[in-house]
Amino acid sequence: MMRSTVEKVLSANDTGETHAHQAGLLIPKNIARLEFFPKLDPSIKNPRCVIDLRDAAGEEWTFNYIYYNNALFGGTRNEYRLTSMTEFLRHYDLKEGDTVVFKRPTGRFYGVDYRRKHQGLTTFPSGRKVLKLSGNWIILDTDDLS
DNA sequence: AGCCATGCACCG
DNA sequence: CGGTGCATGGCT
Structure with a gap:
């Protein structure tokens, strides 16, 4: 199904409130499976791509979309993440329980928005x-x- | 499956 | 040398 938006309620770890210097959010597998974000090649280790986004205020952001998949190469990881989001999260002071909304890109830019808890x-x-x-x-x- | 956590490399 | 993100381990 080709949804035009996906959204996620932020965990404390996503926002940095747990003081993990993790810098980004975990993408649940069912969202990754939608291929809303670009498909990442599982045949290579830790494939990634850059995602350009624009928010409602017209500000532009760049996130990294990474598939940590070393489980397929003898390790233990098998999860998707959007990283390098610290600036965005701080700019809007997003906290655990707030929701980030992504809109399918019309051209080069994905849309990002958020909703307060x-x-x-x-x-x-x-x-x-x-x-x-x-x-x-x-x-x-x-x-x-x- | 999802969230929490961290050693280290990099960079100002 | 302090902050940030990568890549990974650990816990629930």
Whole structure:
């Protein structure tokens, strides 16, 4: 399926809040499989490519998209990452729980955007979202809040 | 599968 | 020499 956008809720490690000097976010395999990002050749070790992006404010960024795949070469790694995102994450002060949105490129540039975490937004095991307000009021079905 | 963590190389 | 990212190991 050719989706036009993908997004990920940032982990603490993604944003650097755990003080891991890891600088980027882990891409879940199901997103990698969409081939939303360029396909990386698994026959070579740690294949990568550069991704040019533009955000809603018109700022341009360059991330690296890497497939750490040494598991296919006798090691233990088998995961995708977008790296070199520190500048972007700091520029918008993105934290754990915030969401980064990627839009399929029209020309040379992918689109990047972000959405702040709702304060008090939680997700029930059923997948239903709940926004807690003051005074014990809550809002159910928060799809239209985005 | 996903997140947390780190030794070291590189670079200002 | 301090900050950053690479490449990898470790834990859940």
